[in-house]
Amino acid sequence: MAMAEKEGRTCVPGEVIARVPRDGGPAGTTVRLGSGTSQNKCGQVTLAIRTTKAGTLKQQGKREVKRFWVETRHQRYVPSMDDLVVGIVMECHGETYSVDVGGPQAALLPILGFEGATRRNRPMLSLGDVVYARVSLADRDIDPELLCTEKISAKPKGLGPLKAGYVLKVQTGCSRELLSGEHGDQGVLQLLGDHLDYECCLGVNGYVWVKGSTAAETLMVKNAIENYQSISFGARGEQEETRKRVRRMVGDLVRRRGGDEG
Known part of the structure; x- marks a missing residue:
């Protein structure tokens, strides 16, 4: 499979982001197309994967399964296989x-x-x-x-x-970001886990289910995710600044919780 574009770049409708052999190729890689992508014939032996909307090109998976999608700030979710x-x-x-x-x-x-x-x-x-x-x-x-x-x-x-818990709606880009764990142990959910015992299910459709050990903790996790969504995500070179802002936000919520309990 030949990649034409790098993951994380801004793309416009109609761009070819990859070319895939029709027979799957010798490596046996499976390609999954997510929101904002489609496939078209490209010659006798290959298929071209193109973008259908403007946004940020995303890729998940390295070997057996590769998934492509275009991330935008649109709220409408378009179902894709295995989401x-x-x-x-x-x-x-x-x-x-x-x-x-x-x-x-x-x-x-x-x-x-x-x-x-x-x-x-x-x-x-x-x-x-x-x-x-x-x-x-x-x-x-x-x-x-x-x-x-x-x-x-x-x-x-x-x-x-x-069972029980709370469902909140966020942008699909926010839920995919959280699900990917891109920020590792400095992500908002991981930082919350250092202070709270809670459950969370993330849907790429932008619906997030959270459940804390108490109603107050459930509300705290909900507020943290909503605050995380409001943080502007820039280029990869700005990720450290994003992590700092997330750490400050979580720290403020934890301190506020301690003050309320006191």
């Missing part, structure tokens, strides 16, 4: 649940789309319940489908219904 999403149950039908994932259409979650689920023994979801799921089918002409199992092992690996 991890947080969804809210909107309707309950006979064989499926209708789940809001923030996209153009509601996604369908089969009632048997859970590990070991049978018609007699399965999670019973109600209106407003929250699930952490994987996009198992994404096509422009039909509604997306979800599963609460991992693709290869068919195990949940953290997927499934989420």
Whole structure:
């Protein structure tokens, strides 16, 4: 696979970012196309991956699986295969649940789309319940489908219904940034983990589920993520300044929490 552009650069619609052999090539690399990308024929033996909107080119994965997408400040999420999403149950039908994932259409979650689920023994979801799921089918002409199992092992690996907690909406770029762990042990979630015992599920659709040991801690994690979103992310050379601002923000929240408890 030949890369034409470097990850992290600004791109415009129509740019070719990679060329992929139609037969997959000898290395056996799987290419996943995310939001803002599409593939077109390019000669007899290759496919061209092009951008369909303006934004920042992102790439995840180095060997077996490579995923490309274009990050923008748009709020609308477009489902792609194997995306991890947080969804809210909107309707309950006979064989499926209708789940809001923030996209153009509601996604369908089969009632048997859970590990070991049978018609007699399965999670019973109600209106407003929250699930952490994987996009198992994404096509422009039909509604997306979800599963609460991992693709290869068919195990949940953290997927499934989420109890209690709080769901907040952030920009898709913010949720992907948090999910990638780009800032390592200096990321906002890692710094919060040094002071709080909490759970967090990040969806690339911009929905984030958080749950602290108390309601106050849940609110603190929510505020930290919202504050993190307001921080301007610049070029890679400015990452250290971003980390400093995140550390200051988390420190202020922790001190404020200590003052409230006192």
